[in-house]
Amino acid sequence: MKNIKTLSAFVILTAVIIVSVSSFASNNKVKTTKAGDISFVIPHDDPAAAKFPEGAKIFQQKCVPCHQVTGLGIPGAFPPLKNSDYLLADKKRAVKQVLNGSNHEITVNGQKYNVPMPPQVDNYQDAVNVINYVLNAWGNNGGTVTVDEVKDIKIVR
Numbered sequence: 001m002k003n004i005k006t007l008s009a010f011v012i013l014t015a016v017i018i019v020s021v022s023s024f025a026s027n028n029k030v031k032t033t034k035a036g037d038i039s040f041v042i043p044h045d046d047p048a049a050a051k052f053p054e055g056a057k058i059f060q061q062k063c064v065p066c067h068q069v070t071g072l073g074i075p076g077a078f079p080p081l082k083n084s085d086y087l088l089a090d091k092k093r094a095v096k097q098v099l100n101g102s103n104h105e106i107t108v109n110g111q112k113y114n115v116p117m118p119p120q121v122d123n124y125q126d127a128v129n130v131i132n133y134v135l136n137a138w139g140n141n142g143g144t145v146t147v148d149e150v151k152d153i154k155i156v157r
């Protein structure tokens, strides 16, 4: 009798665990892809990632350590991309930023930054993809830019 009780308690517990794990998995569906050796995860509730998946991928791989997943950067060191007046003022300059990097003082939302940013991508398509993502991520409403509009930028390596 005691054994049957223990067994049924065990069966119920196992069932509860299975149900909660599977509902956790289905509530947290994420699109997971693989590029090279780096796995990355695009949150299912990020409309900019759904619209610009290639750009989101590049952002996850290259930009997150400095500008953060939130796009808020690190105050005083890495400027924000979310609501950045500097980014939103000039799409072409933003494309140039990821192609060639920069190393001069800039002012973003009233705060001065003067840490160099190394070049991040080596071709127009990747640059346009990632900039279109950041122009529209985190509630940014920055429009889009095309390769045609930026292909006169000289890529300096």
Ligand code: HEC
Pocket: 058, 059, 062, 063, 064, 065, 066, 067, 077, 078, 079, 080, 081, 084, 086, 087, 088, 094, 097, 098, 102, 103, 104, 105, 106, 108, 113, 114, 115, 116, 117, 118, 120, 121, 130, 131, 134
């Ligand atoms: C090693 C850290 C680092 C990485 C990686 C990095 N950035 Fe930056 N980013 C910076 C810094 C520092 C500045 C300010 C540069 C300056 O003062 O010249 C900056 C400036 C910018 C700006 C202009 C300022 C603003 O906030 O609007 C944009 C746009 C930008 N980065 C986009 C990107 C994108 C997109 C990526 C990924 C493809 C990226 N950055 C990767 C450090 C980084």
